[in-house]
Amino acid sequence: MLPLDHLKLFRDIAHTRSVSRGAALNGVSQSAASQQLQELERQMDVPLLDRSTRPLTVTDAGRLYLDYCKDVLRRREDFEAALDRMKHQVEGVVRVAAIYSVGLSEMSELEQRFTARHPGASLQVEYLRPEKIYEAVLADRVDLGLVSYPEPNRELTVLPWRQEEMMVVTSPYHPLAALRRIRPADLNGIDFIGFDDDLPIQQAVRRYLEEHGVTVRMVMHFDNLQMIKEAVTQRAGVSIMPARVVQAELAQGRLAAVPLSGGSLFRPVGIIHRKKKRFSGAALAFLEMLQESPAPVLVGIE
Numbered sequence: 001m002l003p004l005d006h007l008k009l010f011r012d013i014a015h016t017r018s019v020s021r022g023a024a025l026n027g028v029s030q031s032a033a034s035q036q037l038q039e040l041e042r043q044m045d046v047p048l049l050d051r052s053t054r055p056l057t058v059t060d061a062g063r064l065y066l067d068y069c070k071d072v073l074r075r076r077e078d079f080e081a082a083l084d085r086m087k088h089q090v091e092g093v094v095r096v097a098a099i100y101s102v103g104l105s106e107m108s109e110l111e112q113r114f115t116a117r118h119p120g121a122s123l124q125v126e127y128l129r130p131e132k133i134y135e136a137v138l139a140d141r142v143d144l145g146l147v148s149y150p151e152p153n154r155e156l157t158v159l160p161w162r163q164e165e166m167m168v169v170t171s172p173y174h175p176l177a178a179l180r181r182i183r184p185a186d187l188n189g190i191d192f193i194g195f196d197d198d199l200p201i202q203q204a205v206r207r208y209l210e211e212h213g214v215t216v217r218m219v220m221h222f223d224n225l226q227m228i229k230e231a232v233t234q235r236a237g238v239s240i241m242p243a244r245v246v247q248a249e250l251a252q253g254r255l256a257a258v259p260l261s262g263g264s265l266f267r268p269v270g271i272i273h274r275k276k277k278r279f280s281g282a283a284l285a286f287l288e289m290l291q292e293s294p295a296p297v298l299v300g301i302e
Contacts, residue, residue: 004076006036007069010048013037014066017055091120092282097133098125098146101225101245102269114286121282129223130200137272143283144290149200150270159271161290164242166205166265167257171235177256184212184262191237192216196223201267205240208265229255242267 005026013022013033023033041048048062058066094114098107111123128136133145138155152158168182176182176190187209195202202221209216219237222228228239229246233254240260249255271290273279279287 004073006040007072009033009036010040011066011069011073013049013056014058014062014069017057019056090118090281090285092280093122093124094144094280094283094286095142096123096125096144096146096286097128097136097142099130099133099148100127101148101242102127102146103245110290114289117289118282118285121285123286134272137274140274140277143273143277143279144287145272146269147272148267148269149204150268150272152272155275156272157275157277159273159287159291161269161271163266163268164244165259166240166267167243167259168238169229169232169241169243169246170238170256170258171232172253172256173235174238174256176238176258179258181261182258184209184214184260187214187216187238190216191219193228193231193237193239194218194221195228196221199223201241204265204267208240212262240265 009022009026009028012025013019016022016025019033019037020030023030026033028036037049044061044065046061047059048065050057050059096107107123107125111125114121114123126136126142130147130149133142133147134156136142137145146161150158168176168187170177176186179186194205197203217237220228220231222231225241225245228241229249231237232239233249243250243257246255246257250257271287273287
């Protein structure tokens, strides 16, 4: 079988009807091109070009061989394109552990975008408490973790994902719901629904209140946002939480969210993974998609 560069050389000589121009297109000298052409004709025992004409003309045998050259070169291009697609194809399962407040609806939207980009890949998502996510990442039971107030250590890498503004969340019928902004002092002595003390979000809220000299009356505390939202809906008190997690309730008119004045409060959410983690192509593609995602648009908040 002739080398592919010989096939291309003959194709270009035949198309340009010139040995010199065909040689130039292939980066070889005219002398080398002529020698290759003569050797080819010797092997086939038939002339491929009529050299008595100017420009050169292709003989009947030459046209047959030209068709062969073009077919082989086209198949080679198709093969290389298919091989390149195969090399860059993203396949497999990406294992993700997320805090509950990331939300099923948000993960579903991320999954739809991811599988639309990479049909051969899929997400496997489980929702866990923060400490369980750290355990799962360190034990390599998941590829990536999504946690609030992420804490790096010698074994974990933390990548910032987004900052979620915290607001005062109330029943629509609570007097605070009518305000455009709430000063920290407005919360003094108010019935308050918080998170369990061991959660980083509660520690951040407590620091914020202490820094502003505010004392609230803690009437309930829970370990998850859904229970807090339900308690606020039932007018048991107000809370401070990420406005993003109450978008559905805001749209339904079940809750109100009012920004804080005198300094905003944000909940950081980050992506964690084990250091020196060897990502699959699918996991790396999902990580890249997460990092390019813009912050969600808040609904019903000025």
